[in-house]
Every structure is written in structure tokens, then in C-alpha cells.
Amino acid sequence: MRIRTHPTTDPDSSVPGSIPTPSLRNAYAGRRVLITGGLGFIGSNLARRLVRWGAQVTLVDSLIPEYGGNLRNLAGLQGRVHLNLSDVRDRHSLPVFVRDQHFLFNLAGQTSHMDSMNDPETDLEINARAQLSILEACRRHNPAIRVVFASTRQLYGRPDSLPVNEDHPLRPVDVNGINKLAGEHYHLLYHRVHGVRSTVLRLTNTIGPRMRIKDARQTFVGVWIRALLEGAPFEVWGGEQLRDFTYVDDCVDGLLLAAASDAAAGEVFNLGGPPPVSLLRLAELLVAVNGGGEFRVRAFPADRKKIDIGDFYSDWSRIHERLGWKPRTTLRAALAKTLAYYRKELAHYL
Amino acid sequence: MRIRTHPTTDPDSSVPGSIPTPSLRNAYAGRRVLITGGLGFIGSNLARRLVRWGAQVTLVDSLIPEYGGNLRNLAGLQGRVHLNLSDVRDRHSLPVFVRDQHFLFNLAGQTSHMDSMNDPETDLEINARAQLSILEACRRHNPAIRVVFASTRQLYGRPDSLPVNEDHPLRPVDVNGINKLAGEHYHLLYHRVHGVRSTVLRLTNTIGPRMRIKDARQTFVGVWIRALLEGAPFEVWGGEQLRDFTYVDDCVDGLLLAAASDAAAGEVFNLGGPPPVSLLRLAELLVAVNGGGEFRVRAFPADRKKIDIGDFYSDWSRIHERLGWKPRTTLRAALAKTLAYYRKELAHYL
Numbered sequence: 001m002r003i004r005t006h007p008t009t010d011p012d013s014s015v016p017g018s019i020p021t022p023s024l025r026n027a028y029a030g031r032r033v034l035i036t037g038g039l040g041f042i043g044s045n046l047a048r049r050l051v052r053w054g055a056q057v058t059l060v061d062s063l064i065p066e067y068g069g070n071l072r073n074l075a076g077l078q079g080r081v082h083l084n085l086s087d088v089r090d091r092h093s094l095p096v097f098v099r100d101q102h103f104l105f106n107l108a109g110q111t112s113h114m115d116s117m118n119d120p121e122t123d124l125e126i127n128a129r130a131q132l133s134i135l136e137a138c139r140r141h142n143p144a145i146r147v148v149f150a151s152t153r154q155l156y157g158r159p160d161s162l163p164v165n166e167d168h169p170l171r172p173v174d175v176n177g178i179n180k181l182a183g184e185h186y187h188l189l190y191h192r193v194h195g196v197r198s199t200v201l202r203l204t205n206t207i208g209p210r211m212r213i214k215d216a217r218q219t220f221v222g223v224w225i226r227a228l229l230e231g232a233p234f235e236v237w238g239g240e241q242l243r244d245f246t247y248v249d250d251c252v253d254g255l256l257l258a259a260a261s262d263a264a265a266g267e268v269f270n271l272g273g274p275p276p277v278s279l280l281r282l283a284e285l286l287v288a289v290n291g292g293g294e295f296r297v298r299a300f301p302a303d304r305k306k307i308d309i310g311d312f313y314s315d316w317s318r319i320h321e322r323l324g325w326k327p328r329t330t331l332r333a334a335l336a337k338t339l340a341y342y343r344k345e346l347a348h349y350l
Numbered sequence: 351m352r353i354r355t356h357p358t359t360d361p362d363s364s365v366p367g368s369i370p371t372p373s374l375r376n377a378y379a380g381r382r383v384l385i386t387g388g389l390g391f392i393g394s395n396l397a398r399r400l401v402r403w404g405a406q407v408t409l410v411d412s413l414i415p416e417y418g419g420n421l422r423n424l425a426g427l428q429g430r431v432h433l434n435l436s437d438v439r440d441r442h443s444l445p446v447f448v449r450d451q452h453f454l455f456n457l458a459g460q461t462s463h464m465d466s467m468n469d470p471e472t473d474l475e476i477n478a479r480a481q482l483s484i485l486e487a488c489r490r491h492n493p494a495i496r497v498v499f500a501s502t503r504q505l506y507g508r509p510d511s512l513p514v515n516e517d518h519p520l521r522p523v524d525v526n527g528i529n530k531l532a533g534e535h536y537h538l539l540y541h542r543v544h545g546v547r548s549t550v551l552r553l554t555n556t557i558g559p560r561m562r563i564k565d566a567r568q569t570f571v572g573v574w575i576r577a578l579l580e581g582a583p584f585e586v587w588g589g590e591q592l593r594d595f596t597y598v599d600d601c602v603d604g605l606l607l608a609a610a611s612d613a614a615a616g617e618v619f620n621l622g623g624p625p626p627v628s629l630l631r632l633a634e635l636l637v638a639v640n641g642g643g644e645f646r647v648r649a650f651p652a653d654r655k656k657i658d659i660g661d662f663y664s665d666w667s668r669i670h671e672r673l674g675w676k677p678r679t680t681l682r683a684a685l686a687k688t689l690a691y692y693r694k695e696l697a698h699y700l
Contacts, residue, residue, distance in 0.1 A: 117543065120482050120536075128478060128532065132470050132525075169519070174543075175482075178535040182478065185528040186470075193467065193524075193656050306543050 037108035040068030094137035116176035127179035163315035208248030209341035239280035244313035247329035272316030387458035390418030444487035466526035477529035513665035558598030559691035589630035594663035597679035622666030
């Protein structure tokens, strides 16, 4: 059953938020924070906020070319964070990283659904095995650390009903979803059994400055924006599917709230965004915000159709009620900020 | 909520079965069958049946001392099966094993819940990563093979209600459950996306000849029987918990039906047994069947309590309705046959 409540909602509709920034900021000032995947899209935006807030930030990133890490994401932060280039699969270094940290944002991951189907064992090594190694390191060397794990809406598979809340059955439709599910379970288990304080956030489509635009491995919005800025038409596959989008600053709010809130220990929360739109509506909005551009609609490719989840949007009421999180950025504003960033920075992301 | 429907049922109650043996036998006569974990408890009982039915059987087993493999389990079959001692983690040998097989019974696994908590990465390597390698080998080298994966009731975690059917939420309570869940998902995904014909059977407590009795890594019933035959009192932890038991011959029926039935492709089925009993009742019955013996009841140890699932018994109506499977062995008969085996064979299993 599909319930479509929001498909025609105005993307300009305001979503006033109430993130308790001053007290949240105090939770991080002067504290030691480790971010795996720290050169990636979300990790680097999180690092920038934390540096502004006076945290001592260590980034671990492998810079695997197909993943999200990009040195440009650190522009302006040089000398203000500690950067360690390494792979979270290197288990022997993990105890050194987690020791003495107050917070761990566990964002390193393989994100491409297609890559996970073509090379399932690599996806497993990064999204499951390395997560277990990280948690073992925490358990043995720093059981008081506060951990947030970036999970994904992909775990839900094709929704039974919309919007999807955290109690929806978990039916991953690809290897990536299966391994992320294992990673999520490990985090909750290590909280329950070993007392390692973990929170899981299930992210939906996150967009904003510093996302990968070279290809669609992180989000299809990336390749749309790249094409638009290069003056080429972009491709919309299908077009009818509903999706929700979180602006990266709102995602960072959620990560920071989850790690700092006692009420978040051992919990799973969806993040979400302003009311969902169809891909067609998103494409039109993007062209409008850009002040021009072209796109073509084509049928969904067969190999992707096998692992497609259909319509999806998140119910984020649980994190709103428990932690006070809300998306604060409209979809139009999110697209405008993202386009503005890549207009200046395009050359660094190709 | 707990629903206790059967706790006082007479364990002698008859459970007449109707396994279509003649036609099932024909499905295997002269066919090539691979069994991973083939020297183990269930694998070796399956191999014995298949040899009797005229199949060409290859066994792969690592003989890791803490697991279920035991060369004695092959007594009398020497020269009638092909035995390859190796580990399913050795991915390069897998294509050779799966090529040209008609059936694969994928039974190799780490089964100890406590071991999975103490050495989670080994559990992951065997129960998740190696499963992915096996399925990749099937996909690339023998996509027409029929696969049955031995999964576990442990995936359900603490039941919301009893008996537990296949639609019950999956909430594994230990690392073993998380990794078996991933293994199960891979099998279903490879069916759905790549057309590798897989069936998942979720086993409950399986007992019978050739089970591990050296310690409780496979089942607590093993150490009970060992103590009883050695004239020592055995320990019952708690005692009130309800459990169901499948006799190994009935489990073998289920495996053979699942691999041979077209209706089983891409499906998940619980196996189960005669009406459940409390552990205390099981202990009393075991002593009665043995004609004597002693046991002591003690409180559940704290480290096990953290990952205990409370009462559990399976609803096996789905496999009954779809494939005609039924447990044919009463609990009393199962215990009697098992005791009779170990009275003769004890020395080979210590």
C-alpha cells in the first residue's frame, strides 16, 4: 500500500526548526571528536561545524577514489584538524584512534548500491567487518566514548506504507543494505551488551556542498548538478518516484544532537527533510533555482530496477519528539546553496 | 506478551508425518550434492541419507576443533563420499566445489553464541563473508544450482508472541544472530536479483546422533547427555524456559524437501518440532528415558542472560502447508535414539 500525502506540496514551504544550538555547542567545545570518513561529504561538513565550535577534531579517511573523500572538502581547515589518511579496514590502527576521544562519528562507508552488487565482499568489509572492528576497539579501549553511526533508509527496502517510521520492517534490497543493517545491529548490540553508547541515524538522501558530483555513487543529485553547471542536459530516470532530501547542515544538526543527548543512547532515528517531491518536480525546481537548464526523462534502467525501492520518504517525528531535531532548510534553499557552492568549486569535484 | 499454549503437553504425543519419501528419493538418486559443514552434526546425517538414496555426495569441512565437524560422523561412509578438508573462508576453492553440483546444502557455520561475542570477527568471516563468497561462486560458476541455507531461530531475538512464525520481526540479540541474518539476506537477494535458487530454513534446537556433546557450543542438550552417560549430574540453567526440539532425521527431511521443491525457491521456512517443553521437563524426561541420572538447577549465568531470548518455540505451519513437512519423531523417541547412539559412541565425541 502506498499513501501519498505530500507529493504536490510547495517546496518553498517553511520548516521552522528549534535546534538548541548554544547548549549543544557547549557539549563539544574543547572536546575530542573522531570522524571516520572525515573527508567525505557529511564528515567534512560536520568537521567544519565542530571546528567552529571549538572541538579538537581528528579525521580518518581512505580517499578511495570511488568514495566521498576529497581533500578540497578541508579547504580553510588546514592546521585546525588532525587528518589521518588510512582505511577503517586497517584494524590495528583503530585502538589508537578511538582511545581518548569523547565522540566518534562513524561515517566511513561504501555508499554505492550498484558497486555493492558488483563487488559485494568489499562492501561487506567496509560496511560490516570494519564496523565490528571499530566497536571492538571502543569496547576494549574506550567504553565511555559516544558513538553515532550513519545508517541509511535503504534498510527499509520497498516501503509498505509512507511515510516510513523506524518500526517499518527491515528488508534490504541490495548487498549494501544488508551490510549496513549488520553494521547498525552491531552498534545497538554493543550498546546493549557492552555498554558502548551508540546511536543509529538512518539518513535519507542528503544533499549540499561537498557532496560527490563526479558520478551518482553518493546521490543522483550530484550528477544532475554537474551536468547543469557544465551546460549539458541531465537525465531523470522514471520521474514519478517520491523522495525526501535532507540538507547537509540539518544532517549535521542531527548527528551532533544524537551524540550529545543522553536520551539517544541505544536508539535508532530517521532523519528526513521538508515534504517529499517527485524526481520530476525536483528536476524542475533545480532548473528554476539555477535560472535555466535542461533535462531528459528516460525509463529506469533494468539493472537498477531490480534493486530500486520505489517511492520513499521518512517519518522523522521520533527524533523531533525525543531530541528536538527538525530540518531547518527548505528544498529550494538547499538546492540554491548547493548550486552556489559548485558554481565556485566545480573544478575541484570533477 | 507470552502465549503459552503447550507447556504441559505430553512429550510422547504422536506427530504423524507424511514426507513423500519415494518421489523425494528420486530427486536425489544419481545427483551431485555438495554439503558445507559436511562432517558436522546435521551435515553428516544428511550425507548418510543421501548416500543411502544413491546421490554423489561431496563434503567440505574445516574440522575446526570448536565446531561440529568430527571424522567419526563419517563412520561406514568411507569411500562412498568425497571428503575435502578445507575452510569455506578459502574463497579461491569455492568455484571448484560448486561447479557441476545439482544441490548445495550450505551448513558450515560458527554456531556458538558466546564465541560470537568473544570473537565477533571470526563469526562474521564464517557466517557472513564466506556465505557471500559461496553465493558469488554459484552466481558466476553454477547459477542453476539449488541451495539451502541453514539459518537459526536466533534471528528472532526475544519473541513478541509464541509460537513464532516467519513474519515475526528479526531482532538478533548477539553477533551470531546478526551475521546469520546477513547470511540469510544474501541468499534471498541472490535468488531475487541473480536467480540463484535459494531457500532458507530457520532451525530451532536440533538434537540427535552425531551432535557435539563435548561442550554446549552446539546445544546444551549435548553436555547434559555427556554428563548423564558419565554418571555426573548435569546443570539446568533456569529451567522454566520453553524450548522446542527437532530430531535430526526430521531436520534432514526438511532440508531435502526444501532443495527439491520448486515452491521453496526464495522462501524462508521455520523448522520446529513436537510440542515445546520447559527445560526442567526436558531434564526429567531425559533422566526417565535414560533410566536414571541426576541434575541440578542453577540460576542463569549473568553473561548469558544478556543474550538469552527467553521462551521460544517455532510455528512450522508454513513449511507444512507449502512442502508437506512435519516432525515425525516424538521428543521421547528423539532422546532415546540419541542416548542409544552415545552409549555406544561416547568415546569418539569427548
